[in-house]
Amino acid sequence: MTTPEAVVRSFFDLLVDRRAAEAAELLADDVVWRNTGLPTVRGARRVGGLLRDMERRAISFSADLHHVAASGPVVLTERTDYLGRGRFAADFWVCGTFRVEDGRITLWDDHFALGNVLTGVGRGALRALRGS
Numbered sequence: 001m002t003t004p005e006a007v008v009r010s011f012f013d014l015l016v017d018r019r020a021a022e023a024a025e026l027l028a029d030d031v032v033w034r035n036t037g038l039p040t041v042r043g044a045r046r047v048g049g050l051l052r053d054m055e056r057r058a059i060s061f062s063a064d065l066h067h068v069a070a071s072g073p074v075v076l077t078e079r080t081d082y083l084g085r086g087r088f089a090a091d092f093w094v095c096g097t098f099r100v101e102d103g104r105i106t107l108w109d110d111h112f113a114l115g116n117v118l119t120g121v122g123r124g125a126l127r128a129l130r131g132s
Contacts, residue, residue: 004100024048092120
């Protein structure tokens with residue numbers, strides 16, 4: 001990876017391709033993962049473990065990267081994330097801030113509105129019930 005933006009894009013590509021173990025290799029040992037309203041997770045071992053656990057539990061993940069902006073080691077993403085299992089998939093808007101140093105992600109800080117997540121869960125439940 002030659003740029004912080006390339007590292008972040010590769011990270012998402014690997015997660016979408018269900019290659020969490022490889023995605024975890026892009027995390028710095030002391031990475032910090034923050035999500036709005038959830039506990040902060042620290043360390044590549046713990047963050048990577050959570051990503052691998054999602055795969056083991058057959059939780060699907062994908063993301064549409066709408067905008068990506070980079071300045072030095074900081075990469076900002078505006079995206080729609082999709083989380084699901086089986087026929088259910090919730091979609092919601094996320095703004096992420098990443099810091100990349102020496103080709104590894106040291107910070108992954110996602111911001112989202114709880115109301116938007118709940119709306120996405122509702123949409124996903126309706127789609128699952130309708131079978132579409």
